[in-house]
Amino acid sequence: MNLRDKQPALYWCGVALVAIALIALPLVLTLVGTAWVRITNLAILFIFLALGLNIVVGFAGLLDLGYIAFYAVGAYVYALLASPHFGLHLPFWIILPIGAFFACVAGALLGAPTLRLRGDYLAIVTLGFGEIVRILVNNLSSPFNITNGPKGITRIDPFRIGELEFYNSDTWMGILFTGPAKYYYILLLILMAVIVINLRLQQSRIGRAWVAIREDEIAAKSCGINTRNVKLLAFAMGASFGGIAGGMFSAIQGFVSPESFILHESIMVLSMVVLGGMGNVWGVIAGALLLSFVPELLRYTVEPAQQALFGRMLIDPEVLRMLIFGAALVLTMRFRPAGLWPESRHRQEFSGEHRS
């Protein structure tokens, strides 16, 4: 921020360069392979999730292990309201807020009975909540078929703005825009908004109340913060972000099934937040990008490497990914407990002396 005041010209040049890079990114990636644009899109979705979870874990200090449930709620709301399953085809700008609303309600439902709990209890209850949502989604296919059970819902409508379709390729001014590339731009736009919201939230009265609760709930309470409402708000807001991300996931994939919402996904999002730096928006974004792309790189390198070294696959990249996540959680907490890019306040909290 200092740079903006000291050398505004340099600062704005930098911003412009970043903007150009971000705009050109999918076009360059398309040349490498459309798959990479898709991976980038998923990474942006994970940034949404990580930022949402960051509100709960990073800002308010409430460990939520069932966060993916809200993603599931958003994804299924979108899938049910925009697919042949019920024959409904609402446009996305109506469904996304509905999904966010339902996720928000789910967040409040989870939050209400659990707010009095201490960190570790809360973690287990949220874990259970995540499982309940998954079990429900898996089983709500009989006697009334709501979620289509383990088979999932297919042929979900893609985004559509007027004449502009998001699933096919278009050529404008001689440049080819593939479906994923178009999604990339809309995701980027929403991402900007989400980042701004998060940064503003952090500075706001509510954001400071969250930090106060995280650091000492009793002190926060005695300073006149309504801890119950403020914590509920953290849950509800975090959940809404998850809901929106879920809706977009549905539209981009065109298919949802309970398999996408298992505990591993919750852990993955948590790893992003923890590794990046709990509470620091930029750190969390970096963590999300890192943990989204590393597995993809693994996929492309581990398999050939093992084939070359041992002549066969010893460790599935998927397994290696989870092992790395587990190790990342342990090692981060051991050696950089405030994350790779810590928030300044958190750094103090994790390095200073503590109440036991």
Next chain:
Amino acid sequence: MDIFIQQVINGLTTGSVYALVALGYTMVYGVIQLINFAHGEVVMIGAMVAFSVITALAGTASPLPPAVILLAGVAAAIPACMAIGYLLERVAYRPLRHAPRLAPLITAIGMSIILQHLALLVWSRNPLAFPQIVDNPVFSIGGAAITGVQIAIILLSVVLMALLTWFVYRTRFGIAIRATAENVHVASLMGVDANRVIAATFIIAAALAAVAGVMVGTYYGITHYTMGFMLGLKAFSAAVLGGIGNLAGAMLGGILLGLVEALGAGYIGELTDMCKWPLMKEVVAERCAADGHLVLMGSNYQDVFAFLVLIAVLVFRPSGLLGERVSERA
């Protein structure tokens, strides 16, 4: 009525297993006031190690009697799990004893993921059929069946719980454990080596988990690298139900949860059969006509009960049935 007795028997069996695992949660919680998140994984490793040993010994028309093979499985699983329990304490908990509460939780989750995926690498990602080597005679009680395995599980759990109670309440080391649970600092001043006590608690918890793991394997006839997750969650619910930190509470909670789950699974189908609901009967008459039942929730919702119990306890009686007041440090 025979369904009722049958479900009570099944509930007692799973309840005994939950109780053993719940004891692990409760003991660790007692000494460090933290939940051992990876405890379920220890159970899984116990089952897996026993699986390997039993398969190896039973495979080649071995001269050993089945009971000896099973015992060998248990005997291998216990030290393996103890080692893992110790490792957990050293890697995930001890270095972070003075860190904020969130930190050891996160390392434990990390360890649990690592253990799970190591197990996946070692024992494959498919469910493994646990060798059924011992004879499993079926006895009948009041129209319900109870198998030899069920009787053995219940009896063995009772014996282990009695042993543990004796150990904690009647031995010197037990006194040290209770002193540490009461107040680490004062216990240290009195000459108790807190580090040793805490490590020992993890190890004892892991040994119980190993036995529970073999029980689950023998009872359900199947092991899977993800089995520890659900089991751990349920056992934790049981520990909370009984009052975490309280030994008798964990036993009671485990048995109760087993019963709730078994009876719930046994009756939920009947209770949510909408063809029997006075108000809904007309609404769904068309679909009832087909086969007479319109079950809203079948026994596939069994896993939900533990969480509902957990949430209900936490809302209405956070200290559990037998627990003392739980401090609300954030």
